[in-house]
Amino acid sequence: MSTLKLTRRRLGASVTAAVLAAILALPAQAEELKKVRFAYLLSDTLLSVFRAKDQGYFAAAGLDVDLIPVQGGPAVIAALASGEADIGYAAPVPPLNARAQGVPVKLFLTLGHEADPDRKYVWLVASKASGVSSLADVKGKKIAINGNGTGCELAWRDHLAAAGLSYDDAEVVVLPFPQQEAALEQGTIDVGCAIQPFYASISANPEIGAKVIARGLLADEKEPVISDSVIGTDAWLSENEDTAKAFAHAVVKARDELLANRALVEEAAVTYLDLTPELAKTLDYSVLKPEVDVKPGEVQRILDALVKAGILKTPLKAADVSIDLKL
Amino acid sequence: MKRLFLHPAAVLLAALLAWQIVALVKTTPLFPGPLDVAGALWDDGPRLIREIGHTLRRAVAGFALAALTMIPLGLAMGRIRALGFVGEPLVAMLATLPPPATVPVVMLFAGTGDLAKILVIAYAAAIPLVINAAEAARNLHPMLGLVGRSLGLTRLETLRLIALPSALPMLAVAARMAASAALLVSITSEMLLSTNGIGNYLQREQENFRLDAGLAGIVLISVVGLILNRLIAASERRWLGWHYQSRTAETQA
Amino acid sequence: MTALLRPVLALGLLAALWQAVVWAAVVPERYFPPIATVVQAGMSMIARGQMQQALFDTGSRAILGAIAVNLIGIGLGLAATGAPSLRRILDTVAAILQPVPPAAVVPMAVFALGLGWKLYAFVVVLVTIWPPYLATVSALAATNPVLLSVGRMAGFGPVAMLWHIRLPAAMPEILAGVRYATTIALIAVIVSEMITGRDGIGFLLFQKAFAIRIPEVFALMFAVGLLGSAMGLAVSAVYRGFAGWHLAQRGRAA
Numbered sequence: 001m002s003t004l005k006l007t008r009r010r011l012g013a014s015v016t017a018a019v020l021a022a023i024l025a026l027p028a029q030a031e032e033l034k035k036v037r038f039a040y041l042l043s044d045t046l047l048s049v050f051r052a053k054d055q056g057y058f059a060a061a062g063l064d065v066d067l068i069p070v071q072g073g074p075a076v077i078a079a080l081a082s083g084e085a086d087i088g089y090a091a092p093v094p095p096l097n098a099r100a101q102g103v104p105v106k107l108f109l110t111l112g113h114e115a116d117p118d119r120k121y122v123w124l125v126a127s128k129a130s131g132v133s134s135l136a137d138v139k140g141k142k143i144a145i146n147g148n149g150t151g152c153e154l155a156w157r158d159h160l161a162a163a164g165l166s167y168d169d170a171e172v173v174v175l176p177f178p179q180q181e182a183a184l185e186q187g188t189i190d191v192g193c194a195i196q197p198f199y200a201s202i203s204a205n206p207e208i209g210a211k212v213i214a215r216g217l218l219a220d221e222k223e224p225v226i227s228d229s230v231i232g233t234d235a236w237l238s239e240n241e242d243t244a245k246a247f248a249h250a251v252v253k254a255r256d257e258l259l260a261n262r263a264l265v266e267e268a269a270v271t272y273l274d275l276t277p278e279l280a281k282t283l284d285y286s287v288l289k290p291e292v293d294v295k296p297g298e299v300q301r302i303l304d305a306l307v308k309a310g311i312l313k314t315p316l317k318a319a320d321v322s323i324d325l326k327l
Numbered sequence: 328m329k330r331l332f333l334h335p336a337a338v339l340l341a342a343l344l345a346w347q348i349v350a351l352v353k354t355t356p357l358f359p360g361p362l363d364v365a366g367a368l369w370d371d372g373p374r375l376i377r378e379i380g381h382t383l384r385r386a387v388a389g390f391a392l393a394a395l396t397m398i399p400l401g402l403a404m405g406r407i408r409a410l411g412f413v414g415e416p417l418v419a420m421l422a423t424l425p426p427p428a429t430v431p432v433v434m435l436f437a438g439t440g441d442l443a444k445i446l447v448i449a450y451a452a453a454i455p456l457v458i459n460a461a462e463a464a465r466n467l468h469p470m471l472g473l474v475g476r477s478l479g480l481t482r483l484e485t486l487r488l489i490a491l492p493s494a495l496p497m498l499a500v501a502a503r504m505a506a507s508a509a510l511l512v513s514i515t516s517e518m519l520l521s522t523n524g525i526g527n528y529l530q531r532e533q534e535n536f537r538l539d540a541g542l543a544g545i546v547l548i549s550v551v552g553l554i555l556n557r558l559i560a561a562s563e564r565r566w567l568g569w570h571y572q573s574r575t576a577e578t579q580a
Numbered sequence: 581m582t583a584l585l586r587p588v589l590a591l592g593l594l595a596a597l598w599q600a601v602v603w604a605a606v607v608p609e610r611y612f613p614p615i616a617t618v619v620q621a622g623m624s625m626i627a628r629g630q631m632q633q634a635l636f637d638t639g640s641r642a643i644l645g646a647i648a649v650n651l652i653g654i655g656l657g658l659a660a661t662g663a664p665s666l667r668r669i670l671d672t673v674a675a676i677l678q679p680v681p682p683a684a685v686v687p688m689a690v691f692a693l694g695l696g697w698k699l700y701a702f703v704v705v706l707v708t709i710w711p712p713y714l715a716t717v718s719a720l721a722a723t724n725p726v727l728l729s730v731g732r733m734a735g736f737g738p739v740a741m742l743w744h745i746r747l748p749a750a751m752p753e754i755l756a757g758v759r760y761a762t763t764i765a766l767i768a769v770i771v772s773e774m775i776t777g778r779d780g781i782g783f784l785l786f787q788k789a790f791a792i793r794i795p796e797v798f799a800l801m802f803a804v805g806l807l808g809s810a811m812g813l814a815v816s817a818v819y820r821g822f823a824g825w826h827l828a829q830r831g832r833a834a
Contacts, residue, residue: 427771
């Protein structure tokens with residue numbers, strides 16, 4: 001009986017405290033939070049965004065961010081174009097492709113970069129049984145991409161061109177990331193294109209005997225290259241530059257905390273990506289550059305590579321496809 | 328006047344006109360009008376024909392595989408009670424699995440080549456065939472069963488000589504459903520693991536935001552589906568003419 | 581009672597077949613896990629409340645969609661039977677739209693309809709409306725002439741004829757269309773969720789595959805089968821209800 005009373009008293013106290021807190025917080029709440037609908041493709045670099053929302057950093061910056069998961073970069077663009085979302089997150093290739101087709105979207109933030117020699121997060125990985133040990137061996141072999149017009153297609157085209165081969169020299173199979181490990185092990189493909197956490201799983205599989213034949217979105221990454229993008233429509237960006245900046249600051253705050261504490265990263269990977277704790281241990285969460293604003297030179301490198309690979313038919317200027325927020 | 332106004336062709340034309348007007352007002356590449364689609368159809372014509380060839384080849388193979396295995400199985404399920412008792416709920420359970428979700432499983436056993444796709448297509452086409460075959464065989468007129476017995480037919484002969492012909496009208500309905508399912512899934516499977524076919528074309532163009540080309544592909548699919556439907560209806564009239572004749576005779580009586 | 585026994589038996593058979601394939605070791609266990617592992621994965625999803633939530637989201641979409649679309653389809657079938665010019669138009673539309681796969685339309689439909697309920701409604705209507713419509717039209721056109729003359733002798737007008745004779749006689753065929761439509765409504769919902777969903781079984785199938793949780797992917801597929809069976813049983817119950825009505829109508833007409 002006494003314990004019950006105690007809990008009741010404690011409950012009463014916490015309710016009072018909550019009410020008090022609410023009253024104290026009232027002046028801040030009186031300002032309406034600005035609604036931002038964020039359509040995203042699930043990725044480990046987004047842990048900072050999830051954390052910023054759950055820790056209330058967006059709210060503190062006056063933003064009410066609504067997270068909308070979609071499957072695939074083109075779907076992110078579709079969500080923006082249909083007015084279903086204000087901003088979105090995808091690999092850089094889909095929005096640049098969309099821009100080339102006249103869809104009015106621009107890159108305004110990037111959460112990750114790639115650079116030589118080992119900050120590279122796309123792996124072209126062969127099975128031991130395939131006998132492939134370098135790009136030159138790919139001729140006539142079965143290679144996988146996760147979809148047409150994706151980062152994988154760009155990576156294959158760029159690396160093969162650098163090795164003096166053409167994309168058409170190999171037999172390309174479209175195979176979603178989750179199916180590639182089994183296909184490699186069973187020999188239905190010779191070389192896969194993997195990102196995390198699939199690469200970790202493939203390289204840990206003794207039956208495959210993984211051999212990395214190339215790494216990175218582009219073969220030449222002496223200068224950093226953006227590996228993802230936060231995008232908005234031209235109309236939204238022209239009216240909401242301050243909102244975009246507030247969003248960026250909140251994300252950077254959460255990201256700095258994650259970078260400082262490995263345990264937080266693994267916890268977040270389990271919570272938000274649904275990874276098993278073991279798989280979360282293999283996650284490489286590190287950034288090349290602390291800044292998140294998009295620099296024209298970094299965008300231009302991808303644009304030029306897309307044109308060279310034949311994915312983009314006409315050259316584009318970085319200034320037309322991205323905004324440097326100069327945070 | 329009213330006749331002309333309500334003619335399907337007139338309605339179709341009006342719909343196309345309305346679509347073109349909306350497209351002209353919207354002026355975005357994400358809402359192409361019928362003229363854009365026609366343009367894409369013209370530009371990509373030869374490629375589209377080649378791709379749909381791959382799609383149809385696999386659809387036909389999958390359909391044939393399903394028909395050859397599932398019609399006998401369905402008839403047996405309808406005639407042999409124990410088989411039907413467990414078989415039917417099993418089929419009902421498998422029928423609700425979306426074919427795209429089965430692709431990864433099939434891939435484990437059949438790789439990523441033509442065989443995998445043909446198996447997924449056969450799976451989709453099998454469902455209406457096996458269900459209708461079982462239903463038709465079960466609802467076989469009791470008199471026909473007795474005829475079989477008095478003729479001293481074995482179980483297998485009863486299936487082949489009595490159950491199969493009397494199930495044909497219902498199988499025709501199932502075949503039509505199975506054929507459209509085969510085409511549908513042939514395209515879907517190409518969107519998930521493929522190097523060619525109209526599904527691969529659609530996916531490629533959509534991911535490159537060429538919506539006019541995507542719609543051109545869909546128009547082609549519609550036309551092919553329409554032709555396929557007509558072909559099946561014609562062969563039905565030809566092969567099942569006796570059934571409809573007896574029905575008309577009944578009506579006239 | 582046997583109505584429930586049979587799916588359970590079928591599920592057991594499926595599990596046994598599954599396990600036999602595992603034992604045959606054609607495929608590494610990692611990709612095709614033993615049935616016990618799949619059950620365990622399903623249980624852990626139930627414990628986390630994930631499974632129930634997904635079943636509820638997908639199930640409610642599919643059930644609401646199936647009910648609405650079946651009613652619309654039958655309604656259109658009735659209207660088309662009354663108005664031949666409407667029937668010609670609808671038949672043309674059906675012939676044009678029927679072969680189009682939802683997976684091909686969804687990515688483009690998103691541009692026009694967004695990601696919300698409008699998209700689901702569009703996809704479900706697009707693929708599900710034709711079976712009940714076509715079944716209704718063809719069944720009403722094929723009423724046994726003997727029954728029609730009975731109706732005429734009883735002095736029935738067109739409405740009474742439809743209600744007391746043609747509709748009851750057409751019911752079995754219409755319900756076969758309804759049953760098929762209900763199955764594909766579930767498939768259409770899951771496919772939409774796989775492509776653009778934010779919750780539901782289709783989305784979870786995608787998310788689990790990307791987290792390399794293979795046993796949970798299979799547990800979800802079994803759950804889809806069970807959900808489909810449950811919906812099938814519901815349609816059968818409706819069917820039995822109508823069959824009773826059918827007999828009663830026949831009795832009254834005779």
